[in-house]
Amino acid sequence: MEVLSNLIEAHVFRIEDAKLYFLLLKRRNNESYPNLWQMVTGAIEDKEIAYNAAAREIVEETGIIIDKLWVVPNVNSFYSHQKNKLVMVPVFAAKTDDKIIRLSDEHSEYKWVSKNEALKLLAWPGQRKSVEIIYDYFMNQNEFLSFNEINHFKIIK
Numbered sequence: 801m802e803v804l805s806n807l808i809e810a811h812v813f814r815i816e817d818a819k820l821y822f823l824l825l826k827r828r829n830n831e832s833y834p835n836l837w838q839m840v841t842g843a844i845e846d847k848e849i850a851y852n853a854a855a856r857e858i859v860e861e862t863g864i865i866i867d868k869l870w871v872v873p874n875v876n877s878f879y880s881h882q883k884n885k886l887v888m889v890p891v892f893a894a895k896t897d898d899k900i901i902r903l904s905d906e907h908s909e910y911k912w913v914s915k916n917e918a919l920k921l922l923a924w925p926g927q928r929k930s931v932e933i934i935y936d937y938f939m940n941q942n943e944f945l946s947f948n949e950i951n952h953f954k955i956i957k
Contacts, residue, residue, distance in 0.1 A: 805888040809876055809927065810840040810854040811934055812862065812894045814912065820939050822918040822931060823901065825861060826909040835908075837921040839930075840894075854892040855953045862910070863902030866894040870947040874933050876926035889926075893934045893947065 812823040824837045842857035844850055851869060858866055872891040880887050901910045913921065915935045922928050937947055 802885045803888060804880070804883065804885040805850075805890070806844050807887065807889045808842055808844060808850055808854045808857060808892065809889050809930065810842075810858055810892045810894055811872070811930055812840060812858060812864070812866065812896055813934065813938070814896055814899070815938070820915065820935055821912040822915065822934075823862065823896075824911055824913055824918060824921055825903070825907040828906060828908045831906055833923075836923055839922075839927065850890045851892060851950045851953050854890075854894065858894055861904045861906060864896050864898040866896050868895045869893070869950045869953050871950065872930055872933055873946055874926070874930050876924070876930070878924075878926075891930045892950075893938075 814821050822839070824839065827833055827836045827838065829835055840854070840858050840861050842853060842861070844853040848856075851871070855866065855869060858864065870893045872893050874891045876889040876891060878887050878889075899912070903910060915931060918931045919928050922931065
């Protein structure tokens with residue numbers, strides 16, 4: 801079986817009053833997985849580096865500019881029965897101070913939520929695991945985790 805890695809998952813967050821909030825987006829009802837709450841997701845374009853795809857997708861889906869970007873020490877995976885391939889999805893965390901979001905056509909709503917609300921709203925176990933890891937790293941300053949900050953990402957349109 802072939803392994804495919806052409807998607808990204810990016811968890812946008814902000815910290816305010818010593819609390820961490822995750823940005824969740826609700827998919828439009830005419831999209832695949834209608835009305836599903838999710839973080840920023842998207843496809844890696846031809847010859848694009850995964851972390852640049854994450855930065856680009858964040859801008860395209862939210863209109864915000866991120867301050868910092870990290871690689872989360874977690875890779876999500878799923879089996880695509882349509883393609884008969886195992887899909888590996890790198891995970892990123894992105895910090896912003898922006899609160900106002902300009903949604904793309906893919907989404908109908910957004911909200912900033914606590915870790916516990918994110919865990920309730922996200923459908924897939926791997927996405928919930930990423931929320932736990934990100935929260936633990938930034939709020940508990942867990943030194944056992946290794947987040948690599950990407951200082952040279954760029955957004956190519």
